Amino acid sequence: MIQFGIIARNFSSSSAVQSAIKNVTVIGGGLMGSGIAQVSAQAGQNVTLVDVSSDVLAKAQKSIGTNLGRVAKKVYKDNPAEGEKFVAESLGRIKTLTDPAEAAKSADLVVEAIVENMEVKHKLFKQLDGVAPSHTIFASNTSSLSINEIASVVNRKDKFGGLHFFNPVPVMKLLEVVRGAETNDATYQAMMSWGKSVGKTCITCKDTPGFVVNRLLVPYICEAIRLFERGDASARDIDIAMKLGAGYPMGPLELADYVGLDTNKFILDGWHKKYPDQPLFNPIPLLDKLVSEGKLGVKSGEGFYKYDKK
Numbered sequence: 001m002i003q004f005g006i007i008a009r010n011f012s013s014s015s016a017v018q019s020a021i022k023n024v025t026v027i028g029g030g031l032m033g034s035g036i037a038q039v040s041a042q043a044g045q046n047v048t049l050v051d052v053s054s055d056v057l058a059k060a061q062k063s064i065g066t067n068l069g070r071v072a073k074k075v076y077k078d079n080p081a082e083g084e085k086f087v088a089e090s091l092g093r094i095k096t097l098t099d100p101a102e103a104a105k106s107a108d109l110v111v112e113a114i115v116e117n118m119e120v121k122h123k124l125f126k127q128l129d130g131v132a133p134s135h136t137i138f139a140s141n142t143s144s145l146s147i148n149e150i151a152s153v154v155n156r157k158d159k160f161g162g163l164h165f166f167n168p169v170p171v172m173k174l175l176e177v178v179r180g181a182e183t184n185d186a187t188y189q190a191m192m193s194w195g196k197s198v199g200k201t202c203i204t205c206k207d208t209p210g211f212v213v214n215r216l217l218v219p220y221i222c223e224a225i226r227l228f229e230r231g232d233a234s235a236r237d238i239d240i241a242m243k244l245g246a247g248y249p250m251g252p253l254e255l256a257d258y259v260g261l262d263t264n265k266f267i268l269d270g271w272h273k274k275y276p277d278q279p280l281f282n283p284i285p286l287l288d289k290l291v292s293e294g295k296l297g298v299k300s301g302e303g304f305y306k307y308d309k310k
């Protein structure tokens with residue numbers, strides 16, 4: 001229920017925050033990109049959702065429709081017709097494309113949520129920099145890569161920053177707004193207002209590894225995996241401990257499965273390579289083993305727990 005309050009705020013005119021950004025291009029239609037497209041569209045913005053795969057785009061449209069339905073059912077519980085209108089209008093604001101360059105031509109803001117790979121992100125932003133209007137702001141939703149390093153390939157470094165959302169995007173209330181070394185004040189202010197306009201509470205972060213949340217969350221999850229690996233407690237007991245003893249909505253091993261064990265490993269390995277003297281970032285043999293066995297968590301049907309395959 002608490003989560004729902006923020007969803008309602010996205011489009012309640014009395015409390016909505018206005019943003020100069022009206023046309024948003026979201027690149028990557030997976031887990032995060034589809035959520036970012038949803039919250040933007042339900043806040044009244046024109047959204048272009050881009051993915052290299054048209055199958056992914058079809059799947060994204062379906063899941064956005066389902067999640068908007070969840071919102072409508074709650075907000076318009078006494079007025080189902082209005083709820084249907086809300087879903088149809090929000091969906092109507094999202095168009096899909098497979099060509100990022102085409103999509104960037106009309107964007108005030110591009111939010112990138114593609115695969116967590118520096119080379120692939122560089123290739124994309126280099127291409128977009130050549131075609132997007134000069135006023136267009138570029139932002140990355142990266143979990144663990146450096147914003148400055150991603151921005152290094154574009155000319156508009158002053159119009160580049162990080163907009164880091166959390167999974168599930170329609171529910172999680174936080175947005176980390178990351179100022180890169182060259183992000184100018186106007187870009188930073190525009191990102192903050194845009195974040196508020198899509199219903200998020202924004203915090204300001206420097207371009208440090210994991211910003212705020214992941215810098216704390218990833219080592220915490222890793223310590224839980226190490227504790228389990230040592231045989232100090234069962235997975236169930238570790239999760240119960242942190243839910244009932246610390247008030248977390250999910251235990252650390254459940255959360256690791258939810259985020260994806262491959263994603264956890266990718267973040268850890270990247271930081272270990274960059275900061276080999278930080279013991280919190282040391283590789284974890286159990287995590288490596290699970291990932292090598294294809295046990296990636298919820299998405300693969302098994303991680304620390306077993307799940308119905310989606």
Ligand SMILES: CC(=O)CC(=O)SCCNC(=O)CCNC(=O)[C@H](O)C(C)(C)COP(=O)(O)OP(=O)(O)OC[C@H]1O[C@@H](n2cnc3c(N)ncnc32)[C@H](O)[C@@H]1OP(=O)(O)O
Nearest residue numbers: 001003004067070074143165166167168170171249250259
């Ligand atoms: C890796 C990174 O870079 C950063 C990250 O994202 S780190 C991960 C951050 N995320 C977290 O820490 C998530 C922690 N977990 C939670 O907050 C909660 O367990 C949860 C919100 C995921 C689920 O909550 P829950 O109470 O157990 O389940 P549930 O009752 O099904 O859902 C609560 C609400 O969220 C909605 N919801 C749940 N999952 C949803 C989804 N994927 N999309 C849209 N809505 C969703 C439900 O409809 C429900 O809404 P109402 O209250 O309005 O009915």
Ligand SMILES: NC(=O)C1=CN([C@@H]2O[C@H](COP(=O)(O)OP(=O)(O)OC[C@H]3O[C@@H](n4cnc5c(N)ncnc54)[C@H](O)[C@@H]3O)[C@@H](O)[C@H]2O)C=CC1
Nearest residue numbers: 028029030031032051052056113114115116141142143167
């Ligand atoms: N999964 C999570 O919990 C979170 C992930 N992130 C970050 O968000 C980004 C995306 O993550 P997910 O949504 O989980 O990944 P995902 O794998 O669900 O989606 C990525 C999508 O990008 C598409 N794609 C890849 N290259 C592309 C390109 N050049 N042009 C257009 N589309 C392309 C893929 O087809 C895929 O559909 C990553 O940088 C990740 O680190 C941030 C917060 C949380």
